Amino acid sequence: MSDDKTLHIAVIGSGGAAMAAALKAAERGARITLIERGTIGGTCVNVGCVPSKILIRAAHIVHLRRESPFDEGVSAQQAPKIDRAKLLHQQQSRVEELRDAKYEGILRDHAAITVLSGEARFVDANNVVVKLTAGGEQTVRFDRAFIGTGARPAELPLPGLAETPYLTSTNALALDTVPERLIVIGASVVALELAQAFARLGSRVTVLARSRLLSQEDPAVGETVEAAFHREGIEVLTQTQASRVDHTGHEFIVDTNAGTLRADQLLVATGRTPNTEALNLASIGVETARGAILVDEQLQTTVPGIYAAGDCTDQPQFVYVAAAGGSRAAVNMTGGSASLDLSAMPAVIFTDPQVATVGLTQAEALKQGFSVETRVLDLENVPRALVNFDTLGFIKLVAERDSGRLLGVQVVAGEAGELIQTAVMALRAHLTVQEIGDELFPYLTMVEGLKLCAQTFTKDVTQLSCCAG
Known part of the structure; x- marks a missing residue:
């Protein structure tokens, strides 16, 4: 216990899992030091769910104004004009509103939570050193720790790719123009959502699927989505793998087993990588698998007193799973008993x-x-x-x-x-x-x-x- 006898919890991260853990633990009487190295709010509100769903909704409106099942009786007066820069401004304004309302504002006004801006690294099972954004270092001693550092777009080990200005989901959502031609490497959730959105905004889109669309789902699911894409003019190349990428200064050249493809932009969306490599986890005994922290049903890591939830763990990568995990971890860190049941996870x-x-x-x-x-x-x-x-x-x-x-x-x-x-x-x-x-x-x-x-x-x-x- 800390000197003042109040349980002190270090929370690393500020996204869905970390915020849920911090707020629940504070509600249960703990004192919290929340450590964030980047932007408050994590993936969902800043570069994930919120901006992507705004983009998808805008693209849906464009699609309906161009084409709908009722066109025989409801004529469109004119084709929609798309100002991507203005759409982006609207998108980012809503992101900033939600970030302030649901994250920054709550933290500003919470007496039990202290926010440190910097990158945390574990020294042992009771201390982290924080490399402060403003300069210098600060050691934080804790009774319990919670890791909610999330994940980032995975880097694809594809020859030539690293030397090109390719897009990830993060900077694709921040594009202020609509590319004329877009190649998407990936066939899961993020790849398909963004492929269709940009197609509806006016891009000529080609999707490269290593096997088939949504290969983890029932085969009929991917087949139906593929049929919908074909109906909208989106080219889907299944059983197709890129072997090399080059960039000439004005276009991407992608070599594949289906031939050479060219586009103005290349989006790579092939999964996400946990943000755990800077935490020094191995040296204190926190086990990971491919970077993902292993947790038990109580959200505890392999080190007693250190808990984790969300995209940095081996749990399913959904923000509501992250928040539920963070909340239950907080209960367990403060003397309660709670587990995360994912048997009915939508x-x-x-x-x-x-x-x-x-x-x-x-x-x-x-x-x-x-x-x-x-x-x-x-x-x-x-x-x-x-x-x-x-x-x-x-x-x-x-x-x-x-x-x-x-x-x-x-x-x-x-x-x-x-x-x-x-x-x-x-x-x-x-x-x-x-x-x-x-x-x-x-x-x-x-x-x-x-x-x-x-x-x-x-x-x-x-x-x-x-x-x-």
């Missing part, structure tokens, strides 16, 4: 159509030894999709064969992200597909598709009236 990809999932895929359920039964409901059978004149997508339910208990849900639909939480609650409550099919769902909502898909386990929904119970 995930959303903000392409159009959106992808939303929770629980097990069919392949994962089989691998875990379940005997499963599945149903896939195409959106042609969902009234909301029919009246939207937008039926590309599906809902898939994975259930345990004998009991009918829901094991997982995969959705590709325009509003998939808005319906998935209902599936989360059903999974958490151990509902069966029979029980889901018997529930009341509001008519002409996309979430009604969950009920309809559940009903297909026992009946032919094409033979039901519109809102049959």
